[in-house]
Amino acid sequence: MKLAIIGLGNIAQKAYLPVITQIPGLDLLFCTRDKNTLKKLSQLYRIEQLYSDYRALIKAEVDAVMIHSSTASHREIATFFLQQGIPTFVDKPLADNAFDCERLYELAAKHQQPLYLGFNRRFIPLYNQYLPALQNTQEHSSLLSLRWEKNRFNQAGDIRSFIFDDFIHPLDSVNLNAKNNLDDVYLTWQFKGQQLARLDVQWQQQNTLLHASMNRVYGMTKERISGSYENCAFEFDSFVSGKCWQDNQESVITLPDWTPMLTGKGFTAMIDDWLGVVEKGKLAPLVVERNLATHQLAELICRKILG
Template identity: 25%
Template sequence: MVGSTLLKKENKMKIGIVGLGDIAKKAYLPILCAREEIELIPCTRNPSTLREVMDKYHLAKGYLDVDDLLREGIDAVFITAATDAHEALVETFLKAGVPVHIDKPLTMHYETSESLVMLSEERKVPMMVGFNRRFVPLVKKVHDLGVPERVLYQKNRYLKPDAIRRFIVEDFVHVIDTTRYLLQSEVSEVAVFPKLREGKLVSITIVLGTPVNHGICIMDYENGVTEEIVEVFHTHRKSILRNLASIESYEHGVHTIDAQKDWESTLHKRGFEDLIDAFLGAIKNREPLPIPLRDSLKTHEICEQIVIAIENKRP
């Protein structure tokens, strides 16, 4: 253990965080370390990274080995390690009876994701996949307008073409999940329109069909700009969400603009604060998790369908 003589207050929840890479440093650590009601215990195999994080946030304890973290008797764990490590880590904590918050995706393959969901259910150990866009204030605001006629979701980047599975499961998964969240109806049809070059995925267009509405999902890695634009259509109303930061609404010909407040933190605007607090609150109060595990699994299942469809179309 790397540690100090600082003592914890007995009424605090003990929370572990495993994996201290970019997503942990940018999103999870700043929020978790600001919560006075928890004692955060980081874990990574990298000694210098562990010391850096502990020094920066004045943390009393930290470990290089997951088994040592488990001996602390933690109340829950946030797993923010590389996706390839998710399966083994999740299995370890579920079998130890520790509630898990896992950064998306659960795993790179639907079959392994499903097996972990089944393990969570069999052991009756809570687990939640961290789809932060469901907690973006403006996304929630549009969601609360009710079931739409259709959703058009574009999340474009200025990157190079990428491997099919990585493109879909690690990046496009956000678009699929948020579109499902906004549609508020079970997806029954998936149509796939990929653009490939030399075996790599350049762009993708997906149509998600439900019995009452549909969603069009687009991601282009050769776009002229990095952008995220969501258009949601209700009867006599259109909402345009731009980069998760503002909504333009058109209702019966009247145009209004609603933007997030300048004084609100970026992590709040992007949903991470409410995501983390909702998970911790549910664990502390023994309440159902805010994102049902089977609902998250459906997103992974659709991503797997998309990957298979693209691979079948590849020359």
């Protein structure tokens, strides 16, 4: 498979390249406008096919592309490759507004190509082992509550970038049923000056209470996930360990020793899933529905806060 990586910034270097470059059978092409980065990474990973303009990748007859550039560039680049009939992966968010997301999925449907979004938290192995509802919506009926809390130190920010670039992770992680409206949603927020500092979104889906939370004026950068079933509860304060309370007893749960960090964070399984989607040539309708719904819900939250 000839796979082009477009955008070689921080997230690509930290989370994707260490995994992708170890997968056999991939013929990789690197693309970025930063010549120094292109040279450095081509030497590090021994990649010979290098491009500074993503449009030139068409001549290379790539089988698929992965877009890791800035959010503002996602619509333009994804549009180009979908129109060429090429499977496309985009780091979350797909765009910073729901309208562009909807147009891109309409374009993907028109050209019958998968448009995949990089929500790695859907694939964290420790969470999915003990909270199977996160990946299998048919398993969620017995889930009583799910709270996903993602906090940062001293990073209050612009409303739209706060929600689409960061808060979208906990929001999507609790959006198990692809909710795309604010009906029966309890929404609270706080500002620090003119910047958004905290946001909490909570609703109930049948018997399950769902809560996404982000505080960007917290004491430290930290993520915490908790879920409960009848007489059984779990809490995770990292991607590799947590606690279980059951039968009135507490136990510690962990990933196996020597589990690679990026596997623990879900990137390995997500990339494997993406490559499987490319091979099949299509993305499951329920995944498309959830991808769209999360962005639509984020848009409504933005508008609510902006008044």
